[in-house]
Amino acid sequence: MERTYITKGKFARVLMLFAVVLLPWLIAIFWVNKVSLEQKPVTVNIINYKADSLPSPVDHSAYEILQQDFTTPQQVTEACLSCHNKTGHDIMHTSHWKWSRPYVNENGDTVELGKKNIINNFCVGTDSNEPRCTSCHIGYGWKDKDFDFKAEMNIDCIICHDQTGTYKKFPVAAGYPVKEEKVFNGKKFLPPDYNKVAQNVGMPKRENCGSCHYYGGGGNNVKHGDIEKVLTNTTKEVDIHMGVDGENMSCTACHASDRHDIQGQLYSVSSYNQNRTTCEQCHTETPHENTIINQHANRVACQTCHIPTYAKAAPTKMTWDWSTAGRHNEDGSVTVEKDSNGVMTYHGKKGTFEWAKNVTPEYTWFNGNAEHYLIGDKVEDTTVPVQINTLLGDYGDLEAKIIPVKVHRGKQIYDPVNKTLIIPHLFGKDSTAYWKNFDWNKASITGMEAAGLPYSGEYSFVNTEMYWPLNHMVSSREESLKCIDCHSRDGRLDNLAGFYMPGRDRSVILDTIGVLFIILAFVGVVVHGALRYFSSSKK
Amino acid sequence: MKKRTYIYRRFERFWHWSQVLLIFFLALTGFEIHSTYELFGFENAVNWHNIAAWAFLVLITFTIFWHFDSGEWKQYIPTTKYIMAQINYYIIGIFKGAPHPTHKTVYNKFNPLQRFTYLGLKLLVIPVQVVTGFLYMYYMYPENPIHLGGIEITALIHTFGAFVLIAFVIFHVYLTTTGETVLTSIKAMLTGWEVVDVDEEEEHVEHLKSAVKYSIAGYYRLDKNGNFLDVNEAWLKMYKCSDREQIIGKHYSVARREEDVKALDTIVSKVFEGEIIKAIPATRKCRDGSIGKHILSANPTYAGGDVTGMEGFIIDITDLDDESEHLHYAVKNSKAGYYRLNHKGYYEDVNDAWLKLYGFERDEIIGQHYSLSRTKEDLHKLDEMIAKVTSGKSISNMIATRKCKDGSTGKHIVSANPVYDKDVVVGMEGFILDIDSIKDEV
Numbered sequence: 001m002e003r004t005y006i007t008k009g010k011f012a013r014v015l016m017l018f019a020v021v022l023l024p025w026l027i028a029i030f031w032v033n034k035v036s037l038e039q040k041p042v043t044v045n046i047i048n049y050k051a052d053s054l055p056s057p058v059d060h061s062a063y064e065i066l067q068q069d070f071t072t073p074q075q076v077t078e079a080c081l082s083c084h085n086k087t088g089h090d091i092m093h094t095s096h097w098k099w100s101r102p103y104v105n106e107n108g109d110t111v112e113l114g115k116k117n118i119i120n121n122f123c124v125g126t127d128s129n130e131p132r133c134t135s136c137h138i139g140y141g142w143k144d145k146d147f148d149f150k151a152e153m154n155i156d157c158i159i160c161h162d163q164t165g166t167y168k169k170f171p172v173a174a175g176y177p178v179k180e181e182k183v184f185n186g187k188k189f190l191p192p193d194y195n196k197v198a199q200n201v202g203m204p205k206r207e208n209c210g211s212c213h214y215y216g217g218g219g220n221n222v223k224h225g226d227i228e229k230v231l232t233n234t235t236k237e238v239d240i241h242m243g244v245d246g247e248n249m250s251c252t253a254c255h256a257s258d259r260h261d262i263q264g265q266l267y268s269v270s271s272y273n274q275n276r277t278t279c280e281q282c283h284t285e286t287p288h289e290n291t292i293i294n295q296h297a298n299r300v301a302c303q304t305c306h307i308p309t310y311a312k313a314a315p316t317k318m319t320w321d322w323s324t325a326g327r328h329n330e331d332g333s334v335t336v337e338k339d340s341n342g343v344m345t346y347h348g349k350k351g352t353f354e355w356a357k358n359v360t361p362e363y364t365w366f367n368g369n370a371e372h373y374l375i376g377d378k379v380e381d382t383t384v385p386v387q388i389n390t391l392l393g394d395y396g397d398l399e400a401k402i403i404p405v406k407v408h409r410g411k412q413i414y415d416p417v418n419k420t421l422i423i424p425h426l427f428g429k430d431s432t433a434y435w436k437n438f439d440w441n442k443a444s445i446t447g448m449e450a451a452g453l454p455y456s457g458e459y460s461f462v463n464t465e466m467y468w469p470l471n472h473m474v475s476s477r478e479e480s481l482k483c484i485d486c487h488s489r490d491g492r493l494d495n496l497a498g499f500y501m502p503g504r505d506r507s508v509i510l511d512t513i514g515v516l517f518i519i520l521a522f523v524g525v526v527v528h529g530a531l532r533y534f535s536s537s538k539k
Numbered sequence: 540m541k542k543r544t545y546i547y548r549r550f551e552r553f554w555h556w557s558q559v560l561l562i563f564f565l566a567l568t569g570f571e572i573h574s575t576y577e578l579f580g581f582e583n584a585v586n587w588h589n590i591a592a593w594a595f596l597v598l599i600t601f602t603i604f605w606h607f608d609s610g611e612w613k614q615y616i617p618t619t620k621y622i623m624a625q626i627n628y629y630i631i632g633i634f635k636g637a638p639h640p641t642h643k644t645v646y647n648k649f650n651p652l653q654r655f656t657y658l659g660l661k662l663l664v665i666p667v668q669v670v671t672g673f674l675y676m677y678y679m680y681p682e683n684p685i686h687l688g689g690i691e692i693t694a695l696i697h698t699f700g701a702f703v704l705i706a707f708v709i710f711h712v713y714l715t716t717t718g719e720t721v722l723t724s725i726k727a728m729l730t731g732w733e734v735v736d737v738d739e740e741e742e743h744v745e746h747l748k749s750a751v752k753y754s755i756a757g758y759y760r761l762d763k764n765g766n767f768l769d770v771n772e773a774w775l776k777m778y779k780c781s782d783r784e785q786i787i788g789k790h791y792s793v794a795r796r797e798e799d800v801k802a803l804d805t806i807v808s809k810v811f812e813g814e815i816i817k818a819i820p821a822t823r824k825c826r827d828g829s830i831g832k833h834i835l836s837a838n839p840t841y842a843g844g845d846v847t848g849m850e851g852f853i854i855d856i857t858d859l860d861d862e863s864e865h866l867h868y869a870v871k872n873s874k875a876g877y878y879r880l881n882h883k884g885y886y887e888d889v890n891d892a893w894l895k896l897y898g899f900e901r902d903e904i905i906g907q908h909y910s911l912s913r914t915k916e917d918l919h920k921l922d923e924m925i926a927k928v929t930s931g932k933s934i935s936n937m938i939a940t941r942k943c944k945d946g947s948t949g950k951h952i953v954s955a956n957p958v959y960d961k962d963v964v965v966g967m968e969g970f971i972l973d974i975d976s977i978k979d980e981v
């Protein structure tokens with residue numbers, strides 16, 4: 001009797017032991033699997049987004065002043081300003097008008113810095129090339145240094161507010177549309193019907209912003225990589241916000257404006273952490289259910305995980321080597337080469353290009369502030385690429401986060417004596433413009449004179465790099481990066497140094513010692529066991 | 540002598556196997572986080588690792604309490620005694636079939652190498668792993684209130700700890716196979732029972748120690764000035780004290796009515812002169828002022844040849860009927876016998892007084908069933924008593940008839956209480972006081 005009691009008891013105890021040991025695990029397995037597998041509906045926590053809160057549109061065609069027969073675009077502006085009588089003043093303070101923002105240089109002086117006087121990695125600089133570059137200025141007639149930035153009549157209201165889609169600035173006319181029909185690069189440009197356009201104005205649409213911002217660098221998606229004409233009518237695969245099959249948000253939904261000062265800036269030309277458009281303004285700083293992922297947001301920008309690739313539709317220009325420019329065909333025409341997709345890989349006026357689609361971003365620390373190569377800055381070390389702009393911040397800087405960037409690599413003309421980059425005179429009908437005469441020396445003399453800088457008469461080419469933070473073409477959460485994309489050896493953040501990241505980093509010495517340790521333990525045990533076995537079977 | 544013994548208690552086994560699973564699992568997920576392989580997916584590995592880490596912390600917390608509560612922490616006190624012998628055994632002796640140089644007993648489960656290793660794990664490797672782990676978890680980012688300046692050092696220590704633990708596990712698992720048979724040790728950790736060495740001397744001492752601690756008989760100890768140094772639970776109960784503090788340090792006179800103090804004075808002075816009082820009836824004054832009767836034994840305690848005080852047992856006889864009057868005479872000539880039975884009723888231990896009463900030699904009775912020492916008629920009475928005791932009750936002052944070796948019978952008064960080994964009843968033990976001689980005298 002006692003015996004059975006004891007065996008039963010023992011069995012029950014072993015059973016219980018295992019129940020107690022295993023049960024928590026079974027529950028945990030269930031829990032983790034459920035939590036990780038259950039597909040939650042994608043609910044996005046949105047704050048502050050008031051797309052519908054604007055005053056209802058006004059029917060401008062009813063206003064008599066807009067029914068007149070306009071002959072010049074300035075007349076339209078005058079009509080606009082007759083009602084919107086403070087707007088001209090507002091516009092004068094925006095970077096869209098000034099192409100610059102105040103910047104405190106290393107001497108502590110405040111200077112105006114921006115598109116108008118910064119070098120970029122594409123067509124280099126605006127000085128002496130104005131009529132071409134300023135076809136994207138929101139004004140009329142900025143053809144040289146003497147443009148009057150106080151003349152309100154020269155504001156181009158229509159380029160942003162036109163709703164007809166018929167109004168176009170001519171690419172080489174200092175911001176003017178054509179007066180009579182003209183062709184540029186095989187495309188026809190017609191004079192606008194000012195009357196119709198003026199009566200059909202409204203909030204800027206994607207096309208309005210895109211008419212300049214899609215085509216920076218002289219063609220679709222050349223510069224940004226994440227902003228191009230596909231965004232006008234796209235799917236959520238390309239851009240989760242703008243996809244017409246999804247949220248269908250306009251540019252201005254995020255880039256709201258305060259008296260025409262539009263929120264957001266790009267660090268190719270901007271310098272300070274101010275007036276930025278951020279994901280957090282709608283999504284809050286802790287939008288994830290997983291705390292660990294929210295914690296990541298301390299040091300990792302949203303864009304890093306949520307923009308896994310850019311240039312998802314059209315290719316973007318990754319490199320631009322000016323040094324090869326100048327080739328002509330036997331018939332004397334400028335050499336142009338295209339790849340099998342019809343993408344231009346060489347142009348005699350510009351040099352050699354490389355393009356790429358579905359590009360994996362590079363990553364860098366960024367605290368919201370940037371420095372720029374300013375015209376006249378000395379380049380001391382030409383063995384490393386000249387940094388056209390520098391995104392500031394590193395791991396030790398608590399304001400800095402990891403962001404995705406497009407790095408555009410170039411080869412630009414350089415004065416080895418004065419140790420400065422050269423702004424060449426590219427565009428024009430005169431005898432020194434490079435695109436007309438293909439003489440770098442002459443182009444440099446004119447360009448540098450316009451910039452007010454010395455030129456030694458010698459030139460060569462140096463490597464350059466320019467950083468373009470990526471903010472658009474956000475992917476769905478399913479396509480966003482997974483832990484393993486960065487937390488692995490040779491992952492995406494491989495080149496960011498100065499901090500330890502689980503899964504990416506290890507001490508090779510320690511791992512070697514550890515593995516040796518385990519192997520030795522194993523071998524020791526096996527040998528010992530074998531010896532034991534044989535010595536006992538001998539007896 | 541070898542004996543099947545209950546050496547790992549229920550919680551100990553629960554803790555051990557949970558820890559096995561947790562360490563295994565933490566290593567498995569940890570090395571996935573370390574990018575050594577892909578198994579659950581990084582995100583799951585991190586979640587799992589964190590959950591397991593919390594479970595581990597909870598387990599460790601409970602286990603720390605258990606070690607102190609059970610006194611098992613003493614098993615880990617390191618010793619260098621026999622350590623060379625143990626090392627020699629693993630290097631040489633084991634291949635020659637030499638016996639283990641140290642013996643596993645209930646009171647000394649671990650050999651000196653195990654003591655060092657386990658203590659090192661408990662005090663160094665695991666705490667380091669837990670502390671670095673939680674630093675890792677909570678100070679991942681430099682924004683945190685405690686600025687570690689990055690997680691690198693922490694992570695490297697944590698990784699190193701993981702390697703050490705894995706190496707430990709390899710050795711540990713292998714060494715479990717060096718028991719009696721390959722699976723002996725593992726089975727023991729699963730069931731709690733293992734055949735281990737019994738050092739008779741050690742057993743005897745431990746039995747008496749625990750007999751004193753748990754027995755129904757009261758135990759007391761006085762210092763040279765007659766102040767109480769120690770009493771056991773049963774003594775406190777008899778004197779209706781709720782707390783040891785109420786008596787320790789007090790003079791023995793508080794335990795007597797005024798008129799009885801004289802009698803005790805006499806006893807005490809006799810004992811201090813070296814005499815042993817085997818049994819004498821006494822009337823006690825309890826803490827609440829009530830009166831009780833008991834039989835008392837007393838002997839001097841020595842240190843280096845000098846009497847340092849006295850100690851002895853008391854067995855309650857308050858509820859005993861008129862026979863108690865005679866006990867005075869009875870116990871006068873008797874001597875308290877001690878016995879211990881295992882849960883199946885076999886004698887495990889007896890003392891000399893017991894042997895004298897029964898007329899056995901020790902070898903003749905140890906390992907024998909109790910029926911040997913009872914008349915047929917009395918057997919069922921003892922069966923009942925044993926059943927009661929093994930179900931956890933204690934019995935005082937029962938009168939029993941013994942059958943001695945030569946077939947003669949005698950009467951004695953028995954106390955019996957269950958013997959617990961860890962948390963199970965493994966037998967019973969008690970004292971007997973002879974009352975035959977009273978009959979004769981009457």
Ligand code: HEM
Nearest residue numbers: 565566569570572573585592669672673675676694701704
């Ligand atoms: C309570 C105890 C423990 C805690 C709190 C803990 C916590 C952590 C944390 C927070 C990480 C970083 C990865 C992550 O973000 O989840 C980690 C990594 C790791 N853990 Fe643990 N852990 C513990 C115990 C263990 C044990 C017992 C082992 C091995 C036997 C282990 C092995 C590892 C390994 C190998 C890594 C990867 C280290 C690296 O590559 O940086 N951990 N642990």
